[in-house]
Amino acid sequence: MIKLRGISKSFGRQQVLNHIDLTVTKGEVVVILGPSGSGKTTLLRCVNYLEKPSSGEIAIGDFSVNCKHARKKEIHQLRQKTAMVFQQYNLFRHKTALENVMEGLLVVKKLPKEDARKRSIALLEKVGLGSKLDAYPSQLSGGQQQRVGIARALAMEPEVILFDEPTSALDPELVGEVLAVIRKIAKEGITMIVVTHEMSFARDVANHVVFMDGGLIVEEGTPVEVFNHPREERTKQFLKRITPELNYSI
């Protein structure tokens, strides 16, 4: 279980996150929606400390970090319990697909090379890239790179995988393959927090939908609640703008 309590973050004078509370139970898929600048990516990045929250508490299972005075070791532990899939993939450019997945296993988990290799190959096969083990990121399409990114995140066996707009940088025809992989692993009961603009994906896969705006959680609930019966005006406005097709389907 992941608990965020009172997470705040400001860049200079601008308050980007304002006392965010969020609870994610094990095996749950949480989708965070919101207009750009609403703070959803910042929130996600706070969960594994790529952004340092100004205050608040992050708890994963029994382990918790008070953000006001987090120690280096705690941050390091927190990061080992989480994994991130980036919008721009951020595959290590000088390493092959296989080496990208193995890297964390070798360096962080200190697995023997042969074990790391076997596990990585299995994961790459799972995301449908068994034939691209020795390709460098520059030789892969965006969709393939992102699937390696997902395999790399899975390899660490984290408590939660954070997806930061995993399909936003992709050409439209490549979005499907990445979403299919995410769907597949969601079904396996891996806890995920996903920031995305893919509404139909959110409806299908999410157990819990969070709508953010202006650094606050405006509304949250099941996909049916948030998509079909939004209570807040801001949520309605946003859904209307981003998914005109919803108006027809209801």
Place this chain on the structure above:
Amino acid sequence: MKLDPSFIWTAFLQLLSVIPTTLYITIVSVLVGFLIGTCVALIRIYKVPVLYPVAAGYVTFIRGTPMLTHLLLIYFGLPMIIDGLAVHYGWSFRAASIPMIGFAYISFSITAGAYMSEVVRSGLLAVDKGQLEAAHAVGMTTPQALRRIVCPQALAASLPNLSNSVIGMLHGSTLAFTVSVVDINAKAQIVASTNWKFFEAYLAAALIFWGLTVLIERAAALIEKRINLYNRGGVA
């Protein structure tokens, strides 16, 4: 021999009188070098037949050898060629009438030309091909497009390199002492040996060069800021 701080000032004052010489050499070599460099860069970009390998060879040779050897080759070689031709065609002109600083001008310009060609070339290549196409698309002719669209962007892109090259030529001008031109470096040598205060004299010379370099850097940064307004919020 004791350190004499006050002599640094004395030397500094004596060196001031030769700053123009250093600046002349720098400015002439940079300007002529820029002209040569632009021609060479265009020849290389457009792969002009016959001239292309000549240009490439010129750049490779100059960049692969010390500036000092260029100066020495010009200093000893040019008079031989000129006098040879003069005798052959019965001119009255003789190489001996070329002033010493002339050799520095000629040689350093040739050196600068090769480096400048690389600066110009990388500047032009840095401009996105789409820019030229867009200019054509709004109906500009190629010269118009080059003048109004490509060159300003190329200049902006190559400004850091340009300022580095100017500084390089400023520092390179110290070699002029080998052909008995009295620039800052040579003057420092004279001041040092007549007073037997080497350290102080060279310290003064170093300070002058440092000041000039910082000045060039500041100026380049200022210009860059102005012409790069359009580029704000870029990747770097």
Place this chain on the structure above:
Amino acid sequence: MGEPFDFSYVWSFLPKLLSTLSTTLLIVVSSLLAGIIVGFIVALPRLYKVPVLRTLSEIYISFFRGTPILIQLFLFYYGLPEILKLVQVDVTRAPVLVFVILTYGLHTGAYMSEMIRASVTAVDKGQVEAAYAAGMTGYQAFTRIVLPQALAIAVPVFSNLVIALLKDTSLAFTLGVMEMTGKAQTLGAVTQHFIETYIALALIYLVISFSIEKLLGMAEHRLLRHEDRNSPVKKTFGIHRNRSYRRIIAEMESGKGGVGL
């Protein structure tokens, strides 16, 4: 001026000049090593934004990039013994070569530090984030992810710096070191075949520069094997283009502007 031109002298001078090649290379290699060490020491405070030390680094770089190497040579040759005398160390008997290597080392160190800094900052920020996100420590992220990529970015600049250093060593003769240029001057004076000696001299420099460029070009190619530039797969926008742009910037910021003396 001198004897009439005779090209055959060029060939006969080549071996004579080559006999001093070892001195030239000794200066290049020793100052290069010194320069790399100095470069790292000077670059770190700027990369990690250490107060005070960072300013010192900046002044150091500004001075060594802001004054001609020729002036620096004289300055150290004449100045260092006097300064050391103040603290009761006598170096007046130290061989000239020591001063020469020290000066070239400090000089090239300033450029090296700029190269290191620019290459490290040129590595995409997302790479470090991904390393952190995978649970690596700062040290692991630097040595395993940033450094290998920065190395590849640095090679072209490094290659230019080595060649610039090689060319700069032609000034060591001013302090009486018998390296190739010094040898050429004596040869010219003795035989009165100046042009032939300098042609031979230029040829040797040219061949060495060319070899350095080719060798390091091969190294770069190997280090950049992950950057498949002719990949048939369509590249999406973003990282890749940023990176090449960043590389250009890295080269611009830290290069010697190509001009070695």
